[in-house]
Amino acid sequence: MDGVAVSKIMQIMDLKNYLPDMELKGHRIMLSDVNRPALQLSGYFEHFEQSRSQIIGTVEYTYLQQLDEKRKEEIYRQFMAYDIPCIFFCRDLQPDELFLKIAMESNIPILGTKRSTSEFMAELIYVLSEQLAPCITIHGVLVDVYGEGLLIMGESGIGKSEAALELVKRGHRLVTDDVVEIRKINEHTLIGTSPDITRYFIELRGIGIIDVKTLFGVECVKEKQQIDLVIKLEDWKKENEYDRLGLEEEYTEFLGNKVVCHSLPIRPGRNLAVICEAAAVNHRQKKMGYNAAQELYRRVQENLTKGNDEDDE
Numbered sequence: 397m398d399g400v401a402v403s404k405i406m407q408i409m410d411l412k413n414y415l416p417d418m419e420l421k422g423h424r425i426m427l428s429d430v431n432r433p434a435l436q437l438s439g440y441f442e443h444f445e446q447s448r449s450q451i452i453g454t455v456e457y458t459y460l461q462q463l464d465e466k467r468k469e470e471i472y473r474q475f476m477a478y479d480i481p482c483i484f485f486c487r488d489l490q491p492d493e494l495f496l497k498i499a500m501e502s503n504i505p506i507l508g509t510k511r512s513t514s515e516f517m518a519e520l521i522y523v524l525s526e527q528l529a530p531c532i533t534i535h536g537v538l539v540d541v542y543g544e545g546l547l548i549m550g551e552s553g554i555g556k557s558e559a560a561l562e563l564v565k566r567g568h569r570l571v572t573d574d575v576v577e578i579r580k581i582n583e584h585t586l587i588g589t590s591p592d593i594t595r596y597f598i599e600l601r602g603i604g605i606i607d608v609k610t611l612f613g614v615e616c617v618k619e620k621q622q623i624d625l626v627i628k629l630e631d632w633k634k635e636n637e638y639d640r641l642g643l644e645e646e647y648t649e650f651l652g653n654k655v656v657c658h659s660l661p662i663r664p665g666r667n668l669a670v671i672c673e674a675a676a677v678n679h680r681q682k683k684m685g686y687n688a689a690q691e692l693y694r695r696v697q698e699n700l701t702k703g704n705d706e707d708d709e
Contacts, residue, residue, distance in 0.1 A: 399424035400527040402482050402505050408523055411484070414491055414506040415499060423505050425449055425481045428524035430517055432456065436475055446478035449520065453513030457489045468494060476502040484520070486513040526587065529579035530651050538571040538588040538621060539563050541676035545588060545621040547576065547655070548672070550629030555668060557598050559629075561606075562669035569618040570608050573598040578623065580651040586623040595619075625656050625679045627672060632661035643689045 402423040406413060413420075431448040434456055460468065476498050483499065485491055485508040491499075499506050509516050536549040537556040541563060548556045557573055564570050572590030579587045590596070596609040596617045609617045626648050648657040658675055662668070678688065 399426040400524065401425075402507070404527070405482075405520075405523065406507055408527075409509065409519065412508040414485070414496060414508055418500060418503070418505060420505055423481065425524060426528075428521055428528050430520060430524075432513075432517075433475065434459070437471055439471065439474070441474070441478075444478065446480055448481075449524075450480055450483045451513060451517055451520075452483065452485045452489065452491075454487060454489070457485070460492075460495075465494070468492075469498070472498045476504055480504050482507060484509065484516070486511060486516050525581060526579060529581050529587075531577055531579045532651060533591075534576050534578060534650075535574065536576045537573050538576050538590075538623065539672075540569040540571060540618050540621045541673055542568070542680060544625055544676040544680055545571070545623045546672055546676050547588065547623050547626045548629065549626060550662075553601065554629045554631070554662060556629060557600055559668040559672060561598055561600065561608075562667075563672060564608055564612055564616050566669055566673070567616075568673075569616055569621075570596065570598070571618050571621045578650050580653060583653065586650055586653050586655065587620050588623050589620040623650070623655055625676060626658070627675060628657060628659045629662050629668070630659060632663035643693060 401420070402425060403420040405411070405425065406420070427448055429445070429448045430451055431445050432453060432455075433444075433450050436444050437456055437460060460471070463471065472495055482505045485506065488508065488510040490508075491506060496506060511519070534549070535552070536547050537560045539546050539548065539560050546563075548559055550556055560570055560573055571588055572594070575591055575594055577589045577591060579589070581587055596607060598606050598608055600606060628648075646657050646659070647654040649655070656679060660668075660671060660675075681688070
């Protein structure tokens with residue numbers, strides 16, 4: 397089923413349920429867009445976006461309070477005759493008994509928060525965008541290394557989990573092992589999370605399942621992380637050509653978004669954790685405007701130019 401459950405949004409955002417007797421199961425929000433129904437509460441329903449979550453702030457609330465009971469009921473019934481997914485009250489505003497009665501009859505959830513209207517709207521849109529984002533599941537390991545989201549991929553048994561464990565031992569944070577859920581938040585942002593059932597667990601062949609959060613502490617785990625860099629582990633083959641300069645970036649694609657990708661050959665004696673750290677720091681340095689490969693190329697060009705000038709003399 398598409399959309400996100402109203403009960404899940406209530407849990408994530410710690411909201412108050414004004415209709416505790418209503419069964420929230422089956423109530424879902426399908427859009428991340430929201431609406432403040434000021435015009436609708438004054439009686440104008442042209443172009444009303446009924447499929448959006450409706451947010452009542454101080455302006456709407458005070459307007460309703462100055463209406464007489466007959467007009468209130470007329471507006472309430474007209475407003476809640478639409479198939480609204482949920483109505484949110486901000487600033488701890490208390491909906492009146494008539495509003496709650498008609499909402500119960502119309503089977504529309506009414507939730508509340510003490511946050512200011514603008515703050516809550518921004519947070520709600522972000523949460524809904526994240527929950528409703530296109531999602532895929534891939535085989536890999538996601539670790540936060542110096543603030544960079546490092547997605548380690550490769551064939552089963554190649555050493556992804558061992559590399560993640562070593563990174564955790566070196567002070568970095570595990571997001572997920574084995575299964576990575578990737579959500580496309582926007583055209584530039586991919587967020588990786590773990591399935592609830594395997595969160596903070598690592599599988600080590602020969603040892604079994606270990607709980608990183610319990611063994612190493614809460615500072616060594618993280619619930620979600622933006623994916624900034626992909627490391628693909630593969631068996632080292634003598635006949636293969638591997639990039640030794642890194643002048644041109646290679647990319648892999650998830651949900652239409654491109655992410656920088658490095659293929660890393662594995663052979664005995666290579667310290668994967670140190671290499672992953674270096675890759676993360678180097679990627680961060682590139683984002684800050686410095687590229688070591690381009691700097692080397694510039695020095696070589698300067699040296700060649702200098703050598704040619706000396707020959708001319």
